[in-house]
Amino acid sequence: MTLGRLLLELLPITILSALTPWTIVGVIVLLASKGGLTNAVAFTLGWFTAILALGAVIVLGVVNGTEEHSRSVTWVQIGMQLGFGIALLLFARLKWRRRPPPGEHVPEPGWIHKLDAIGPVVAFAFGAFWINGFLVVPAALQISRADVTGGQKALALLFYAVGASAGLIAVIAYRVLARERADTGLRRLRGWVGQNSSTSIAVLLGLIGAGLVIKAVVEMVQL
Numbered sequence: 006m007t008l009g010r011l012l013l014e015l016l017p018i019t020i021l022s023a024l025t026p027w028t029i030v031g032v033i034v035l036l037a038s039k040g041g042l043t044n045a046v047a048f049t050l051g052w053f054t055a056i057l058a059l060g061a062v063i064v065l066g067v068v069n070g071t072e073e074h075s076r077s078v079t080w081v082q083i084g085m086q087l088g089f090g091i092a093l094l095l096f097a098r099l100k101w102r103r104r105p106p107p108g109e110h111v112p113e114p115g116w117i118h119k120l121d122a123i124g125p126v127v128a129f130a131f132g133a134f135w136i137n138g139f140l141v142v143p144a145a146l147q148i149s150r151a152d153v154t155g156g157q158k159a160l161a162l163l164f165y166a167v168g169a170s171a172g173l174i175a176v177i178a179y180r181v182l183a184r185e186r187a188d189t190g191l192r193r194l195r196g197w198v199g200q201n202s203s204t205s206i207a208v209l210l211g212l213i214g215a216g217l218v219i220k221a222v223v224e225m226v227q228l
Contacts, residue, residue: 008157012066012164015144019218022169028052031120031135035128036180037119037191045130046182049173050120056141056166064158064220084148084222089139090217097211104203136138140169140218141220 035045125129148161180187 006154006158008153010147011151011153011157011161015147015165016168017216018140018144018147019165019168021213022056022144022165023220024209024213025140025172028135028139029172029176030134030206031131032176033191033194034120035186040121040123040125040128040182043125044120044123044176045173045177047128048132048135049126049170049177051129051134052136052173053166053170055130055133055136056169057162059136059138059141060145060162062165063142064149064162066149082143082150083224085146086143086217086224087221089143089218090214090221092137093210093214093217094134097207097214100207100210104207108152117173141214142216144169145225152198153204156158 032045034046035048036042038044144165145162148158148165151158151161154160180191
């Protein structure tokens with residue numbers, strides 16, 4: 006396997022990670038809060054650092070051995086993707102059933118208010134603990150079992166971490182490049198998130214869960 010092929014195989018799960026709904030919602034709310042840009046950047050750095058750290062532990066912890074061991078790692082990866090995907094679909098269904106009726110006023114969730122009072126250090130920790138382990142673990146396992154050099158695995162992990170942070174970086178870049186228009190838009194988004202958090206999270210979690218299940222089934226068929 007070449008590094009290019011490995012990166013291409015990582016692309017679907019990288020895109021799913023970049024579109025993780027609760028992290029994008031988190032950085033949007035932070036940008037529209039009192040801490041603004043500083044807290045959003047700290048949150049993103051925490052997210053990026055945690056992905057690298059967790060991924061490195063998994064990649065270094067999985068010992069490359071016999072073909073039988075490699076196949077067992079593959080089945081572990083497929084099983085985790087399938088299990089996480091089904092769990093997300095069930096959670097998405099639960100959130101969808103609990104969504105408020107159309108037109109009903111929903112008070113802003115308490116966690117959004119709490120984000121107004123945090124500083125950069127807490128925002129960094131917040132980002133680190135909000136990483137999407139459902140996707141980071143399968144991605145790291147995929148890198149660990151690839152038939153490439155150690156340096157290429159490190160590059161693949163860096164590619165995944167940067168790509169998984171792309172959604173957050175894009176939101177921050179929008180805020181920096183179009184500040185006045187972005188401030189208005191982010192405040193509207195914050196209000197929309199508070200009003201429609203259950204519906205939007207249910208839809209996005211459902212999409213991510215379906216993507217994981219499909220990916221696991223395709224890999225299972227290819228074995």
